[in-house]
Amino acid sequence: MPPKAIGPYRVLETLGSGGAGTVYRALDRRSNDEVALKLLSTGGPSLDDRAARRLAREFETLADLSHPNVVKVFEAGVHAGQPYLAMELIEGLTLRHYLDVSFNDLHTPTPASRGPLAIRRTEDDDFGSVDSPDEEEDDDVEDDGTFDLNAFAEEAPSEDLASFHGAGDDDSDSDGMLVVDPRRAAPRAAPQPSRPAAPKVADLNRPERMGKLKDAMLQVCEALAYIHGHGLVHRDLKPSNIMVDDDRQVRLMDFGLAKFLADDAGITADGKLVGTYRYMAPEQILGEPLDGRSDLYSLGVILYELLSGRPPFDAKTPHELWRQVLETEPPPLLALNLHGDPQLARVAHRLIRKEPDDRFQTAEEVYEALSE
Structure with a gap:
């Protein structure tokens, strides 16, 4: 059962799942924009709050990247001890x-x-x-x-x-x-x-x-x-x-x-x-x-x-x-x-x-x- 919300995002549906984590289609309640939300898996117990936040800060550096051939990362955060990434939702092959x-x-x-x-x-x-x-x-x-x-x-x-x-x-x-x-x-x-x-x-x-x-x-x-x-x-x-x-x-x-x-x-x-x-x-x-x-x-x-x-x-x-x-x-x-x-x-x-x-x-x- 997917979570109803992750940070400021309302989960709409599960798009895919794998060893790296689970990706959801989600709605940013602040902007009303849809995003791809990737909840990253640690493969075991949740990270402690300090470690999870450190990882989120590291991934936030990806938000500074902007290139037409690179999927945009909007922000990173922590949900229940698991880091997550909010990315642009791309329709494609x-x-x-x-x-x-x-x-x-x-x-x-x-x-x-x-x-x-x-x-x-x-x-x-x-x-x-x-x-x-x-x-x-x-x-x-x-x-x-x-x-x-x-x-x-x-x-x-x-x-x-x-x-x-x-x-x-x-x-x-x-x-x-x-x-x-x-x-x-x-x-x-x-x-x-x-x-x-x-x-x-x-x-x-x-x-x-x-x-x-x-x-x-x-x-x-x-x-x-x-x-x-x-x-x-x-x-x-x-x-x-x-x-x-x-x-x-x-x-x-x-x-x-x-x-x-x-x-x-x-x-x-x-x-x-x-x-x-x-x-x-x-x-x-x-x-x-x-x-x-x-x-x-x-x-x-x-x-x-x-x-x-x-x-x-x-x-x-x-x-x-x-x-x-x-x-x-x-x-x-x-x-x-x-x-x-x-x-x-x-x-x-x-x-x-x-x-x-x-x-x-x-x-x-x-x-x-x-x-x-």
Whole structure:
């Protein structure tokens, strides 16, 4: 049962729920404006008042950010020991779904792919699902916030990324940040042969789709350049955190929430990871300090997926995925999509290099490379 009110906001309905918290459509009783209200989860007991207010003050700094490609944060506060964020309510499509529809269909979306800021029928494959408003409680995430590896092995094959999530595809919302300890011993399996791209991979190269993809990537670069210039790192960049509105304007959201969960909420033991596995840079897996180049790695994984129809690294367990990310090279993108864009393929491969120094160093550099 959602709360009736959170701070000065009257809760209207639940939009989505995940490991990072629950998002509500809410009405600001002061201005009568609707907002997306994200009540952040600590994954355990409520924070004490002092800690919660400190976190709220930190998130209030996000309210100073203003960029056309970044979702606006209005304010932060504390409700029952849990920090919350009030953000602008965006009607739009996730990046992947945006690429899968024609321009003529942008104003007639399907319910499964359309919705406000928080409704993201997600395709990010963080190896588990989280609750949507109309679904039963998800058993993939344990009460203590850790991931159930049994659910991990049941995910859909990665090739399905190229099937464009057609009718009947029950995507799950990977809004949440999942927690796994990378220090657990895991068998070192031999590298598995790469799976071939899906038969529909040729559809990835439709001129309309490629134009939309390139334009969206340029806008994401502008958003990343802005937040990196303010000393922020997104830490959990993935297609479901990239929305496209009716005006085809890209909006980046949820930056900083992974840091909140890992560093401040106290729900992780030393050495545990928080984030979406598939898009983690090697340095994030290793628990090393992150900077903007870690976001650029995630952007490279996104670009690789959207060009080839499959992720650069494909595994059945988190540990095997991390081993591949740290030790192996991805299949050449143009071997998976023979008629893919060579320039975009070169950009993707450089972005996902193991060492940060070997990647593009800034989002501005990526923008220039995409513009060539």
